[in-house]
Amino acid sequence: MNTNDTDIIVGRNPVIEALKSGRPINKVLLSRNSERHSAIAEILRLTHGKGIPVEYVFSSTLDEVSPTITHQGVLAYAAVKGYASMEDLLAVSRDKNEPPLYCILDGVEDPQNLGAIIRTAEASGIHGIIIRARRAVGLTAAVARASAGAVEYVPVARVNNIAQSIETLKKEQVWVIGIEKEGHTDYTQVDYKIPTAIVIGGEGKGLSDLVKKRCDYLAAIPMVGKITSLNASIAAALVMYEALRQRNSSTHH
Numbered sequence: 001m002n003t004n005d006t007d008i009i010v011g012r013n014p015v016i017e018a019l020k021s022g023r024p025i026n027k028v029l030l031s032r033n034s035e036r037h038s039a040i041a042e043i044l045r046l047t048h049g050k051g052i053p054v055e056y057v058f059s060s061t062l063d064e065v066s067p068t069i070t071h072q073g074v075l076a077y078a079a080v081k082g083y084a085s086m087e088d089l090l091a092v093s094r095d096k097n098e099p100p101l102y103c104i105l106d107g108v109e110d111p112q113n114l115g116a117i118i119r120t121a122e123a124s125g126i127h128g129i130i131i132r133a134r135r136a137v138g139l140t141a142a143v144a145r146a147s148a149g150a151v152e153y154v155p156v157a158r159v160n161n162i163a164q165s166i167e168t169l170k171k172e173q174v175w176v177i178g179i180e181k182e183g184h185t186d187y188t189q190v191d192y193k194i195p196t197a198i199v200i201g202g203e204g205k206g207l208s209d210l211v212k213k214r215c216d217y218l219a220a221i222p223m224v225g226k227i228t229s230l231n232a233s234i235a236a237a238l239v240m241y242e243a244l245r246q247r248n249s250s251t252h253h
Contacts, residue, residue: 007078007141010066012039015076019046024079026138027053031062031073043074051160053133079139084155086168089128092155093195096127100174100195101243104130106162106211107202108232111137115146116233117200122150124240125247129156130165136202162199166214169197178207178215179235187219192243193250200236204229 009018009025016039018025028047034040047054062071093100103126108114114137121129137143138158144151159165166176174195179187190196199215201207206229212218221230221238230238 007080008065008067009076009078010068010071010074012037012043012072012074015074016042016046018076018078019043019050019052022082024082024139025050025052026077026079026140027055029055029057029062029065029075029077031059032056033059034073040074051133051158077138077140080141080144081139081151081156083139083158084128086130086157086159086165088155089130089157090172092127098125098127098247099193100169100172100197101125101127101192101247102130102169102174102197103128103236103240104162104165104176104197104199105132105136105202105232105236106199106207107132107136107205108200109135109137110203110232111140111142112146113137113203113231113233115143115148115151117236118143118147118154118156119150120233120237120240122147122154124237124244126154126240126243129154130162130197131156131158132162133158133160162208163210163214166197166199166211170214170216175217176215177239178212178218179221179239180207180212180218181220181223181229183218183220185217185219187221187239188242190217190219190242192246196243198236198239198243200232200239203232 174197176197178199
């Protein structure tokens, strides 16, 4: 973890104040052996209410990442921007008066990849991105840099459960397309002009089984080389641009 990379908030009271002020937070680290102090209880209550992930770590880990010695067993990583809600994403589509078009990321961990995906999403007219709260990268300073400013324009919703969010979108009549090498359909044969969410798996892992089961279709990107999978941001870019191409050609008829 590179401490210069993210705004780090250190100590019990500063973290409580940041949480109360509604400042966007990626995650909170708590020392495993911190005594059950009322300040810790307050931090747990606030993070729980806002759906912010909490990780319990050894004190030595906090010593390593904390810019100061007096972290009091508490440290928070600030996000560069607030997260949107699922409602916000649906509102974006309504405001644009277009059928919804979202990109769901099932566990992307590399900030370069997330930044690149946000950048392409902005260029290709995606209405919003949905990411996982745990075991995935959030809106860090590195992600913002890799997005070349696009992070300011693309709403990113962070959810605890991707499979559940897929169900929410289905209730809104959004078709969910998982991009998976075992997919039976070529990704260019999918109709993206209807309300669509494109699901991309994390680096090297692909889509989780539960998420695969929830998708309406699994589509594949055909490949002829020896390497079995594309980088997550390249796969996302191909599919997002195919969606843009289809939507553009349908409006020009």
